Amino acid sequence: TLTSDNLVVQGVAGVDVGPTAGPTSTKPRVLIVPADESPFETQCVLASCQSLALLDGEIVGDPLEKACLTAINWSINKGDSVSPKKGRRSSLKICQRFHFASALKRMSTVCAMHSSSAGPAHLVTVKGAPEVLKDMFTSLPYDYETTYTKLTRQGARVLALGYRHLGSLSLREVHALKRDDVEKDLTFAGLIVISCPLKEDSKRNVRCLHESSHHVVMVTGDNPLTACHVAKELKITNKKTLILTQDNDEWVWQSVGGANKVAMDTRPSQLGDQFDLCLAGDGLTHLLLAENRRLFSNLLPYVKVFARVAPKQKESVVISYKALGYVT
Structure with missing residues (x-):
């Protein structure tokens, strides 16, 4: 792992705070607001859409989810419930979880919202890759x-x-809900923005691998733009990077900034002379089709970053490298 577990929650983007004209407003707004100042519904999503657990009084689980909970100043209580440490007295009890899946790139929960003024009402909360939830x-x-x-x-x-608000449901009705029932017709609650500092020794380790004549490649589940940024920081990439992207019905190599496009069928060696290459999960799927396998094998020596990759795709990448004589 190249990045540290000491994640920093920068805040929430894409939401209006204070007087608002609604989610489709074209008025200028603050790009990022602190997570604990974001709308209450946004905080509900961050607090409840997680797989954390309370063990001997200590919160255990995904560092990203722990960082988000800390950023909004909520606590986990017994019985799989969460509540703000101050201010509103509403609490959420997580009744059903649809866990994060690499292939789906999202997770969701169904929660019962309890407040002092009313009985429980049920709420769906979802988080995931922006391009998937769109x-x-x-x-x-x-x-x-x-x-x-x-x-x-x-x-x-x-x-x-x-x-999404579901109204008041019985426990039986909640448990009868399927993933497809809840992950639809959602109200947008913002974009949570997290920075992932590099580990102290990541740059040194990558440099040592380069100096010992190793071919260094990054394989990650992160967004391709995030991955390309990290690869550049670590000098895994040194040239301008192109990402294989679907443009309408056509596949093209596109620069990170989006300014340059190169035809997919450009000779791999010609591409490699000028650019480093990044394959995201959808582009990798396309190149792994039988009719594109030869092109994929010819491109592999020039690919420096694999992003939004599912576990099965990682396996395919390693097998493909070994078939070309590379060893890990």
């Missing part, structure tokens, strides 16, 4: 795509947040 929202901010693209290009890890 079609699940009922409406989006005008700058949704440009915002998360800009942030990931700067090296941040960005997750989209959404929720």
